Amino acid sequence: MKFGVITFPGSNCDHDAIFATQTCLGEEVVNLWHKDTQIPNDIDCIVIPGGFSYGDYLRCGAIARFSPIMKSVVGFANRGGLVIGICNGFQILTEAQLLPGVLLRNTNMRFVCKDVWLRVENTTTPFSNLIEKNAVLRIPIAHGEGNYFADADTIKRLEDNNQIVFRYSNEQGEITDMANPNGSINNIAGIINEKGNVLGMMPHPERYSDEILGCDDGLIIFKSIANYIHSK
Amino acid sequence: MNKKLYSEIEVSLETALELGLTENEYNKILEILGRTPTYTEIGIFSVMWSEHCSYKNSIKQLKTLPRSGGRLLVSAGEENAGLVDIGGGYAIAFKIESHNHPSAIEPFQGAATGVGGILRDIFTMGARPIAALNSLRFGELDNNRTKYLLSGVVSGISHYGNSFGVPTVGGEIYFDACYQDNPLVNAMAVGIVDVRKTASAAARGVGNPVFILGSSTGRDGIHGASLLASREFDEKTEGMRPTVQVGDPFAEKLLLEATLELIEANVIAGIQDMGAAGISCSTSEMSAKANTGMDIDLDKVPLREDNMSAYEIMLSESQERMLAVIHKGKEEIARKICEKWDVPFTHIGFVTDNGFLNIQRHGKQVAWIPAESLVLGGGAPQYDREWKRPEYLGETESFDSSKFEQEKADTNDFWKLLASPNIASKRWVFEQYDSQVRTNTVSSKGDAAVVRLKELPGKAIALATDCNSRYTYLNPYSGAMSAVCEAARNVVCVGAKPVAITNCLNFGNPYDPEVYYQFKEAIRGMGDACRRLDTPVTGGNVSFHNESQNHAIFPTPTIGMLGIIDDISKVVSMDFKQEGDFIFLIGNKRCELGGSEYLKMKIGEITGKAPIIDIEEEIALHNAVLEMIDNRLLSSVHDTSEGGLAVCLAEKAIASVRLGCRVNLGCSAGELFGESQSRIVVSMSPDKVNDFINTCDKFGVNYYQLGKVCHNDFIIENFLETSYSELKQVFEQSIEELLSRK
16 A cells, blocks of 8 residues: 655654654555645555644644645545544644644643553544554654644534544543643544544654554554555 | 945944953954954954854863864864764764853743754754754742743743754753853754765855855844853843844754755755854854855845844844855756745855955945954964862862761651752653654653664664753862763663763853863863763853853853664663562762752752762773673663662652662661762662673672662662652652742
């Protein structure tokens, strides 16, 4: 299979996403440029990586959604292509309205970089099909604006449709306030669209895809994507 | 040359004095030029001959340091940062620099631009930044100004480094009353470069065009180097906030990518970042280095504001700019690369063969100065300063700390030490830094950071910053030696061989003979330690004038150490690993409390004798521990520092997964909390003990069995019985609690 990793000006986890999918996972990867208007036909999954696209001086992701490539990403997603947005990528996907809701400033108003525990709520998605139901993954976060918010109807719909894929939990998998690092509603860390082909998550699975860095819990997300594509 | 030069203002001795030059210096300028300088020229001289740019009061001392040899590819001071060969065709570029004065008056931007400046020093050499560290000093944490400065500085570093995309992997923070008015913000950056693709900061090739890359030029930062950084704090300082630059990490990120691509494309003849003294510094230094000159037309410089004078443009310290000399004929390739990254790329002049800076504005010649006359190593002044042994040393050295060393330790003191801001967890700070971007961070929480190198599979580097300024205050010579030794010890603790240092020398006013004594002695101690440890000084910076009306700071020669790890699978961390493991102290059982955190807690003063440092003892310790790690004997390694053995063991427990220990350390304050140097605490599985002892004997180092690792309990016999979770609670909550107290 083939991943396409987009680089916006200000992306800084693009190299990391390429390393995780190419070196750690062993799949093919191409780097896509924000000024490109076409997504190559053979791409199976687009990764919108973390960083500070265009400096994020306005609202995070608000400028990136107008990048030439984003029009093609929307088309790609509407045709059923897989898209995963990580951190800034998640913010861009909400700005592009491929995912509902918005990411607000963390409630403590500070950037936070640390390991969190994620309970996996939905293991039937293309991004989580190799994970056991209710498994708890250790994956780091690194963001100042990761506080997921949406109106009550949207949250209800997300809950009812099983669109919440990851929730912040403690090590035992319990969903507690203590385990919520940014104030997200219902401890939401990652959601999927209704069609099930676009995932956004604040934690960085690409950072824990290599055992030498102390943990490779994140790799199973990329393995799930490859598994989904290969068994299609 | 005979043309009449244009001066906006008639220059006199008074003008020179106002700009911070001395009468002698002014006379020297008259001599060099053979005429009265223009206003632009006197401005250029004033910044280039400022303490900050010329090192005029430090260079003679700095030249006594070991500055070449070993793995160094360039000698200290030759390029923007040091370059160390790590084999396999790669080199590490690294440097530490201060941004103290700007951070004191505008903590957020001051710290942010400090990070930006040091990152540019790294990528201007062609190296991609892979790690950042910082060494911070503030006043006591019990007052609101310190809290304001701390939170501003930390968010400034976080803002710039996180957005730029470099992981902040380590550093240190200390709190002491002497930094109350004058905090220290020392930023270090580390990059990796293919040795065939390094860039040089020399304006080579007569006729080559000169370009400005990056941001436009505004009025920010004018006289940052000369008037702000080169004087003490007083009632006027507050009004100098406009001399602090404003940082744009996004612009810097684009500048990084464009610069590296330009170097890769082989279109660059020479390149230098613009930091202190902006265009003045980059044009003169690049010309002087290549024995060339430059014709520069300031009308072509993209400006942020209207009606900027030649003087303002030459002195602006606007951030995120580079000066690049492009190979003639390669301009179009360069332009395309810059367009790709949306980086402005503007032709402003040419390299000439006459050795002069020839500056034009509005069709008039405003400066005609021999480039050589402006720079360090050329015409910039170099002074020997008067020095005198400080009077306070008589008092501190005669203080007898033995009474405290022998007194029976009190359990409450252990808890107070563990909660003291100098010892307690700095989690509140480091969680605001992205420590993992680029996915190379093997460890950011131990004695030294470990960063793997994707370019050289299996290899890693270790990085640490260190300086206990209390020891340098009590003994500038041995204290500086201890700073080098502890930085080296820190990288040894993760299994790295120390190879080179960068230094950031923070001192008071050099015109004060007692301060100059501290400086001179600290340099001597650092030189002796570096020579013996074979860790040459690759460069760094000097920050004088760190004082307010009340007093100078403690002399603070911060060391940034680079270590190399050949086999990443052998890296060890500080935390206990396994119940039943044996715990040993390697080193000595001196129980010194001079200058310790404990003594300060007891009597509220920094006094006594600085701990003894014996360089031969230190080297034997390093060699022994490195061999043990190489033979995989050790499960955990951590050196003792502030708070002594008791705190060291507590830290090993806190970092572990619910492990503690049962140990016997004695019960006197000296035994428990003494801060003697050259000591490392290790744990190992019982089957490794024989090999461990044999290795200690082989290197002639002393060892003492302290006890064993156990589950959850933390027991120091005849002194303390507690648990892993209680330790963790106190250690991790303390700073947050202090910060939330109004």
